[in-house]
Structure formats: C-alpha cells, structure tokens
Amino acid sequence: MSFHTIAAVSTPYGRGGISIIRISGEDAINIADKVFRSKSGRSLADAQNRTINYGHIVANNEVIDEVLVSVMRGPHTFTAEDVVEINCHGGLYVTKAVLRAVYDAGAYPAEAGEFTKRAFLNGRVDLTYASSVMDMINAKTKLQHKMALNHLNGNLAKRIREIREAITEVSAYIQASLDFPEEIEETDDGVIEVSLTKAINMMDKLLENADKGIVAKEGIPTVIVGKPNVGKSSLMNLLAQCERAIVTDIPGTTRDSIEEVITVGNLMLKLTDTAGIRETGDTVESIGVERAKHLAEAAELVIFVVDASSPLDQSDMQIYEMVKDKNVVILANKNDKGTTKLPFDAIPFCAKTGDGLEKLTEKIEEIYISGIEEFTESDTLLSGEREKNAVKRARELTASALNTARALTPDLAMDDIMEAAKCLNLIDGAEITEDIIETIFETYCVGK
Numbered sequence: 001m002s003f004h005t006i007a008a009v010s011t012p013y014g015r016g017g018i019s020i021i022r023i024s025g026e027d028a029i030n031i032a033d034k035v036f037r038s039k040s041g042r043s044l045a046d047a048q049n050r051t052i053n054y055g056h057i058v059a060n061n062e063v064i065d066e067v068l069v070s071v072m073r074g075p076h077t078f079t080a081e082d083v084v085e086i087n088c089h090g091g092l093y094v095t096k097a098v099l100r101a102v103y104d105a106g107a108y109p110a111e112a113g114e115f116t117k118r119a120f121l122n123g124r125v126d127l128t129y130a131s132s133v134m135d136m137i138n139a140k141t142k143l144q145h146k147m148a149l150n151h152l153n154g155n156l157a158k159r160i161r162e163i164r165e166a167i168t169e170v171s172a173y174i175q176a177s178l179d180f181p182e183e184i185e186e187t188d189d190g191v192i193e194v195s196l197t198k199a200i201n202m203m204d205k206l207l208e209n210a211d212k213g214i215v216a217k218e219g220i221p222t223v224i225v226g227k228p229n230v231g232k233s234s235l236m237n238l239l240a241q242c243e244r245a246i247v248t249d250i251p252g253t254t255r256d257s258i259e260e261v262i263t264v265g266n267l268m269l270k271l272t273d274t275a276g277i278r279e280t281g282d283t284v285e286s287i288g289v290e291r292a293k294h295l296a297e298a299a300e301l302v303i304f305v306v307d308a309s310s311p312l313d314q315s316d317m318q319i320y321e322m323v324k325d326k327n328v329v330i331l332a333n334k335n336d337k338g339t340t341k342l343p344f345d346a347i348p349f350c351a352k353t354g355d356g357l358e359k360l361t362e363k364i365e366e367i368y369i370s371g372i373e374e375f376t377e378s379d380t381l382l383s384g385e386r387e388k389n390a391v392k393r394a395r396e397l398t399a400s401a402l403n404t405a406r407a408l409t410p411d412l413a414m415d416d417i418m419e420a421a422k423c424l425n426l427i428d429g430a431e432i433t434e435d436i437i438e439t440i441f442e443t444y445c446v447g448k
C-alpha cells in the first residue's frame with residue numbers, strides 16, 4: 001500500500017541526550033535530503049541501505065543542528081516503507097526546529113500510532129503484534145513485559161491460526177462432502193467431531209486465563225478498607241512510596257477515596273484508599289463511608305486492615321463479614337505496638353516501617369500469578385477485553401456448530417463455522433474494520 005510520507009518525534013519531548021525524528025513513506029529519503037547536508041556532499045539517496053550518515057540539518061540556509069541520519073529502505077523496515085531517522089540533540093527547541101524543517105520539506109505530521117498502523121496495513125505485522133507494541137512500552141512489571149514480549153514473538157497469533165485452521169478444515173470437509181457426496185461417506189463425521197472439539201478445547205484454555213491476563217495488564221482493582229485510624233492511608237503511602245494520602249491520629253481523616261496505580265512485586269494494582277468504615281453523624285464522612293462500602297463490594301481484591309495493637313470490636317467484625325468471601329488479604333497493622341489474638345488469618349504488619357510488606361506481596365502474587373508465570377513462558381495469554389470477547393463468541397459458535405452437526409446434518413453447521421472463523425479474524429486482523437483499527441491505535445503515542 002502507498003500512503004503519504006509522515007514524520008514525528010519518536011523520543012519523549014523535553015531535555016535529553018538525543019531526540020529521534022522518524023520519517024516514513026515513499027518520499028522519506030527525498031524529504032530528508034532537502035534538509036540534510038553531509039560533509040562529503042553525498043545525498044542520502046546515494047547512501048547505502050542501513051547506514052548512519054553524519055551531517056547537518058539546514059533550513060532557510062541556516063544550520064539548525066549537527067545530526068546523524070539513518071537510512072533504511074523498505075520493505076525490511078518497521079513500517080515496510082522507506083524510513084529515515086534523524087538523531088539530533090535532545091533539546092525542546094532544536095527537536096521542534098528539525099521537525100518543522102522536515103514538515104516544510106513535505107512530510108505530514110504522523111498521527112498517534114501511525115507508524116505501527118502502517119506496519120500492520122502494509123502486512124509486515126499482524127494485529128496481535130501491533131496491539132502489543134504499546135503494551136511493551138507501557139509495561140511496568142516483569143509480568144506485563146513478559147506478556148507483551150510473548151505477543152510480539154507471535155505466540156498468540158500462532159494459537160489463533162491453529163484454532164482457525166481446525167475450524168476451516170471442517171468447513172472445507174463439509175463443502176467437499178456437498179460437492180462430491182459419493183467420495184465422502186456422509187456418516188463419517190469423525191473429522192467434524194475431532195476438529196471442532198480440538199478448537200473448542202484450545203479456546204477454553206485461552207479463556208480460562210484471560211481474566212488473569214487482563215488484570216495483570218490493566219492493574220488489579222484493589223481497595224483498602226478498615227475502621228478509622230487503623231492505618232489504611234499509611235499503607236497507601238507505603239505502597240505508593242510517597243505521601244499520597246493525609247495521615248493523622250484523628251479517626252476519620254480520610255473522607256473521600258484516593259486512587260493510585262502502584263506495583264507490588266510482579267503485579268500492578270489500581271489501589272484505592274477509603275474512608276474508615278464506622279457509623280457517623282458527619283454528613284461528609286458518612287458519604288465517604290458509603291462509598292467505601294460500594295468500592296469494597298466492586299473490588300477485585302480487598303486489603304482489610306485492622307489495628308492489631310488493641311482488641312477488635314464489632315465494627316471490625318462487620319467489615320470482616322462484608323469482605324470475607326472476596327479475594328481478601330488481612331493485615332494485622334501496628335504490630336510494633338503489640339498484637340492481640342485475631343479470629344482470622346492475618347499478616348502481621350507495620351505500615352510505619354514496612355514490616356510485613358514481603359508477606360503481603362507474596363500473598364497477592366499467590367492469588368494472581370499462580371500458574372501465569374510458568375504459563376506465559378511456553379504459551380500465551382489473552383490480555384484485552386476485545387480479544388477475550390472475540391474468542392468467547394467464536395467458542396459459542398463452534399459449540400453450536402458441533403451440536404448442529406451432531407443433531408442434524410453437517411451442512412447446517414456451516415453458517416456458525418464461517419461466523420466463528422470471522423470472530424478469530426478480528427484478533428489477528430485477518431479481517432478487520434476501519435473503526436476497530438482506529439480504536440486500537442488511538443491509544444498509542446505519536447511517534448510509535
């Protein structure tokens with residue numbers, strides 16, 4: 001495919017050693033030649049492929065910067081087009097001036113994710129790769145990195161291909177049995193049974209771990225609950241590694257919920273600190289308390305904090321009843337001031353010193369990572385709602401096709417089979433609509 005030539009800064013804006021301005025498209029080398037002067041006088045058009053060339057960027061007869069320029073001719077480049085990358089000095093002014101010169105020479109500003117989108121549209125990468133590029137850039141934990149790398153390596157694409165092949169094999173078989181009924185025994189439905197069951201099993205395996213994958217990528221919605229003054233905000237600050245929430249010895253300090261994205265071991269949590277739960281006459285505080293209860297109900301993970309230095313009371317037990325059936329980790333906080341005996345399992349903790357943090361990390365990892373880490377080494381995880389829904393729908397259709405083939409005749413299962421294959425096409429982009437492409441790439445950064 002041929003598109004107009006685009007350019008953008010691919011490194012973060014600000015002060016830095018270097019900035020990279022990336023140009024991609026048919027005219028990339030021509031456009032770069034309009035602003036580049038090499039010492040030897042040789043143009044980039046005459047430069048060998050995959051070389052780095054020293055020179056200056058000149059615009060309106062004025063030297064803007066001393067640069068190194070890489071020339072990479074398509075199709076063996078990131079976008080499959082001709083790509084030129086100008087390495088200039090990393091200051092805000094100079095970067096913008098070089099970019100401006102490149103635009104003036106004829107390049108169009110790249111949209112968010114447009115380089116990756118081109119790689120996809122030019123058929124160099126499939127959609128599972130394209131949509132993991134940003135996951136790799138955004139990865140904050142080892143697990144997120146591993147999942148992104150796994151997708152970049154093509155493991156998900158391979159799995160989707162295998163499932164689709166199992167399904168399309170059946171449609172080819174049915175088609176053949178309709179066209180040449182005498183050659184294929186009508187009663188021989190072994191192929192249909194075996195292939196569709198195989199596809200269903202593979203999809204079940206993907207779906208089984210999909211939620212873990214999604215949660216690991218997006219962060220586990222986690223809420224800290226407990227009575228007033230037990231140390232919830234102190235825990236929030238400890239985990240956020242900054243004074244995020246106000247901490248005082250006055251019960252009822254936190255009145256509204258406070259959110260922060262933090263990493264715990266290999267996981268990311270979307271953590272919310274809440275108002276201490278108690279009966280209160282204060283209107284503002286009671287709204288906060290109600291909110292805390294709702295948040296606890298909706299949370300994927302609850303960290304329940306008690307003050308273990310004094311005996312528990314009815315409020316503690318009421319909160320315990322509220323959260324005990326959820327994924328919950330209980331912290332017996334303030335253990336530096338002594339500990340009372342608790343009627344449930346809890347991790348001895350001190351939010352002031354961080355004592356117990358390792359145990360807390362271990363416990364959360366135990367709930368969410370068990371199985372995932374070994375799993376991703378050799379296999380793959382779905383890590384987005386879009387992919388999960390497509391597999392879920394494909395699975396339903398395949399199961400329905402199998403039932404139809406068993407109960408009625410195989411040819412009646414054709415519609416479901418074709419539809420199932422289409423759902424899988426949405427994942428690797430073998431068949432995809434413009435608006436899905438738009439929503440995927442709009443979350444990208446400009447320059448990628």
Ligand SMILES: Nc1nc2c(ncn2[C@@H]2O[C@H](COP(=O)(O)OP(=O)(O)OP(=O)(O)O)[C@@H](O)[C@H]2O)c(=O)[nH]1
Nearest residue numbers: 228229230231232233234252253254276334350351
């Ligand atoms: N000794 C000791 N004091 C702690 C510990 N954790 C918190 N505190 C103190 O307990 C008091 C209350 O802490 P906060 O973190 O504000 O408690 P909270 O649960 O957020 O309280 P509310 O926002 O009122 O619901 C503060 O004086 C903290 O310094 C701990 O592990 N040991």
Ligand SMILES: [Mg+2]
Nearest residue numbers: 232233253254
């Ligand atoms: Mg608080």
